Amino acid sequence: MKTTVRERNIWSLLVWAWLLAFPAHATENAAPGALRLVIVLSRHGVRSPTTAPARLDAYSRDAWPAWPVPPGYLTPHGKQLMAIMGHWYRAHYAQAGLLPADGCVASALSVVADDEQRTIESAHGMMDGFDPHCPVTIQVAPRKGADALFAHDFSSASAISRDQAQAAVLGRIGGDAARMALANAGLIEQMESVLMDCAPGHCDASKAPGKKWLMDQPASVTPGQGDELLGIKSPLHNASSLAEDMYLEYVEGMPMAKVAWGRVSPPQLGHLLALHSIYADTSLRTPIVARAYAGHLAQRLLATLQEAAGSKDQQAMGSPKAKIVFLLGHDTQIETLAGLLDLHWLLPEPPADPASVGGALVFELRRHGSSDRYDVRAYYVSQSMDQLRNGMELDAAHPPQIAPIFIPGCSTSAPGYDCPLGRFATTITQALPAAEPVQQ
Known part of the structure; x- marks a missing residue:
């Protein structure tokens, strides 16, 4: 109460x-x-x-x-x-x-x-x-x-600073932005199964036409533009954001039938939140x-x-x-x-x-x-x-x-x-x- x-x-x-x-x-x-x-x-x-x-x-x-x-x-x-x-x-x-x-x-x-x-x-x-x-x-x-x-606001950041930030992150992930997702493919697959209501390893894009699948999204690490220091695109980033959104549903007190459509238990939700911590470790703690x-x-x-x-x-x-x-x-x-x-x-x-x-x-x-x-x-x-x-x-x-x-x-x-x-x-x-x- x-x-x-x-x-x-x-x-x-x-x-x-x-x-x-x-x-x-x-x-x-x-x-x-x-x-x-x-x-x-x-x-x-x-x-x-x-x-x-x-x-x-x-x-x-x-x-x-x-x-x-x-x-x-x-x-x-x-x-x-x-x-x-x-x-x-x-x-x-x-x-x-x-x-x-x-x-x-x-x-x-x-x-x-x-x-x-x-x-x-x-x-x-x-x-x-x-x-x-x-x-x-x-x-x-x-x-x-x-x-x-x-x-x-990094709008005044130099090209050198932006290039250094890009290199620092790439240097942590083997020089390949795609590896952020590949190294965490198991967790991302679990997230996909919740999103699309399918068994891990048996999700088929043909069953959800017109939808975006996490591992199909582009991956890149680039120098930032405008007020951004760094630009990161990755299936891991998307999965991280979606995991936190499910977490927010839970802590807001929504009925469990609405929390991730009733497809996760609280322990499973905590497990999926690792996606958020892993992404933050690379994108913010570098x-x-x-x-x-x-x-x-x-x-x-x-x-x-x-x-x-x-x-x-x-x-x-x-x-x-x-x-x-x-x-x-x-x-x-x-x-x-x-x-x-x-x-x-x-x-x-x-x-x-x-x-x-x-x-x-x-x-x-x-x-x-x-x-x-x-x-x-x-x-x-x-x-x-x-x-x-x-x-x-x-x-x-x-x-x-x-x-x-x-x-x-x-x-x-x-x-x-x-x-x-x-x-x-x-x-x-x-x-x-x-x-x-x-x-x-």
């Missing part, structure tokens, strides 16, 4: 009990005063597919279901789920000593959202749950300029591409952490008094920042390295007692597929899924894989875009 934000306040006193059972990595060394700042890089909540159903129909035997909102918009259910996450963040960081359990804390928050409907409304939903009795200002980041944290997309965001993130540790920096995000900075963007930001820093995580359900709707990369800045030493701790948090689908409140029986993250070249073996701030700065600096190569 779905509940309102007002109803959630009734059980807020119970949160203290179940937080004591929360995974140790999230509260280790979290004595009052130890936690200085938290940066939450969150994906927006449940949205409708960005492609209109009529266009999706070309890839399936049956028509795709209708949605209650235009393509790419946050749904009411998606906003409700973001409020649940917002309430969890408030309770969790109150228990950690960073915030009071009750009362207005707007002055301790900085909230920045991309300028699309689904991200702006996700930010509002999260704040509805985080601080329902106090208005919180939500800053909308522009698409261009120094404050463009989420949108990426280092050169990740640096181009996430380099500026990484600089701003580092500046914000350093300012909280006492160093003034004009690139810092939010107010210097902020204790939590929420960044509401897309899976692109999570995937590319993770690619830049080589971050990986696993949750109890597939796929690997998910960037779930409403899921977030979280960076905590912690101070050691009265010393000047600061550490960075990272984790990934997400509601499970069933929590998303059913709008479950987060409690002892149904906590969010959390994965502590080891930061390569930085983390220690301490609980939570703490990474000294100075070493974190070096890690980011070394990962940032190098000077543009000279044309030979």
Whole structure:
């Protein structure tokens, strides 16, 4: 049963009990005063597919279901789920000593959202749950300029940069764009069987005349044009998008008869989502591409952490008094920042390295007692597929899924894989875009 934000306040006193059972990595060394700042890089909540159903129909035997909102918009259910996450963040960081359990804390928050409907409304939903009795200002980041944290306009990118991005991706797939699909033909065949309602290995194009078959679609990796850095066409890309659309049907709470036309179970759906992770790993986590997309965001993130540790920096995000900075963007930001820093995580359900709707990369800045030493701790948090689908409140029986993250070249073996701030700065600096190569 779905509940309102007002109803959630009734059980807020119970949160203290179940937080004591929360995974140790999230509260280790979290004595009052130890936690200085938290940066939450969150994906927006449940949205409708960005492609209109009529266009999706070309890839399936049956028509795709209708949605209650235009393509790419946050749904009411998606906003409700973001409020649940917002309430969890408030309770969790109150228990950690960073915030009071009750009362207005707007002055301790900085909230920045991309300028699309689904991200702006996700930010509002999260704040509805985080601080329902106090208005919180939500800053909308522009698409261009120094404050463009989420949108990426490569219209000024040089031919050299575009060629390098093309070469980097091709170099990961054997120099042949077709291999992206060939290496994952088994998964794509399973997707095709769901789309066309046929047994894997026995799908016949003659049974669905006029339809587009995944493996028949063109494959290419080219330098981008206009505001794009890179152009990728692949059956894997198409299968990836369609798998996520089925996932969105499930987490939106559609009847199972409408989720992939009733042809998949939840475990099978999780298995098919590997198509999305595999494609993202190539298209977004390839280092050169990740640096181009996430380099500026990484600089701003580092500046914000350093300012909280006492160093003034004009690139810092939010107010210097902020204790939590929420960044509401897309899976692109999570995937590319993770690619830049080589971050990986696993949750109890597939796929690997998910960037779930409403899921977030979280960076905590912690101070050691009265010393000047600061550490960075990272984790990934997400509601499970069933929590998303059913709008479950987060409690002892149904906590969010959390994965502590080891930061390569930085983390220690301490609980939570703490990474000294100075070493974190070096890690980011070394990962940032190098000077543009000279044309030979």
